[in-house]
Amino acid sequence: MKSKLSYTFVNNIEKIGQALWQEMAVGTNPFCQYEFLHALESSKSVGPDTGWHPHHLILYKNNEAVCLVPLYKKNHSYGEYVFDFAWANTYKQYGLNYYPKLISAIPFTPVTGGRILCRPNTDQTELVEVVCQVTSEKLSLDGLSSMHWLFVEAQTSQRLAVQQQLTRRSVQFQWFNRGYATFSDFLATMNSRKRKTIKSERNKVFQAEVTVERLTGEKLHMANMDFFYHCYQQTYLKRSGHTGYLTQDFFKQIFQTMHHNLLIVEASMGGQPIASALFFYDDKQLFGRYWGAIVDIPQLHFECCYYQGIEFCIDKGLAEFNPGTQGEHKIMRGFEPTYCYSNHQLKELAFHEAVGRFIKTEDIGIAEYKQNAESLLPFKKLTDDRL
The missing domain is CATH 3.40.630.30 (Gcn5-related N-acetyltransferase (GNAT))
Structure with a gap:
């Protein structure tokens, strides 16, 4: 399959078109839909003047599009909600440029959803491997420091981890019907x-x-x-x-x-x-x-x-209500702690390994935070399906 694959990057979602994007985005949440992402670009809420440079990936097999990835080159870390400012500062201390970087995310929208979009019933395992290869090459070709996948679905995060993309967890609060x-x-x-x-x-x-x-x-x-x-x-x-x-x-x-x-x-x-x-x-x-x-x-x-x-x-x-990021005050109102996932690849191996060690240490605190939040839930009895 890999030998038959080709790809291109585009700097405007209109070059992909609504029909193709929606074909790939079936079943995803509203923020992954063409209308939302197109509105961000055409309204200039994202674009070169904002530090969000659209750089979407199209993957082809036998000249037919089989996969889309919403991508952006970033000149800063604002509007992401997965915080890496400390990583950027460390790069600067060593005389290296952290920006620009490459991210797959929905701008200003900390909501878990599809990041590697493909037609329904498509096995993503091999596509994830190829996409990781393509984005790794992109880091070197374009002088980018790193690749970041923000608020990815748990299964996608696991597949990215297989490709040596560091997994980072955070906690949001959701209500379940x-x-x-x-x-x-x-x-x-x-x-x-x-x-x-x-x-x-x-x-x-x-x-x-x-x-x-x-x-x-x-x-x-x-x-x-x-x-x-x-x-x-x-x-x-x-x-x-x-x-x-x-x-x-x-x-x-x-x-x-x-x-x-x-x-x-x-x-x-x-x-x-x-x-x-x-x-x-x-x-x-x-x-x-x-x-x-x-x-x-x-x-x-x-x-x-x-x-x-x-x-x-x-x-x-x-079935669910995601009220937005942050806020321990949500707990007493019945919003339950859930994990969110991001994955990260830093081009410089030494920094990649250092960030990996940081994430492992950070994750101990994240797990404790989630456990403590669960203990504060206001329900009479915490049933197994809330864990």
């Missing part, structure tokens, strides 16, 4: 104290005379997206001093092309919107992405970003 018919059914699985806390938090929002609405489909209008974007900018200004990585044009495009994947939770007071949270969803999972408010109401963040999302999953029969 165990056949709940109502939000009350979910609360019934918790111990009394936590159950009362959640009820109290929700009551405080409604006692403040705040109305919260879930908007999808025909109920979701561009005006809702515009208000959300205003909230998004305000949140980034307060937290980071800039207006966010994603442009307004990006949100306009996904409103047009991914309307069926969007949920906005909008809070209002006196008939005027005061807060907004943006989610993506498919037929399996809900993904919380961004939030902002122009009025500070106690507990409103938890209501809009967590409890409304849980209710949406129950109503739609969705």
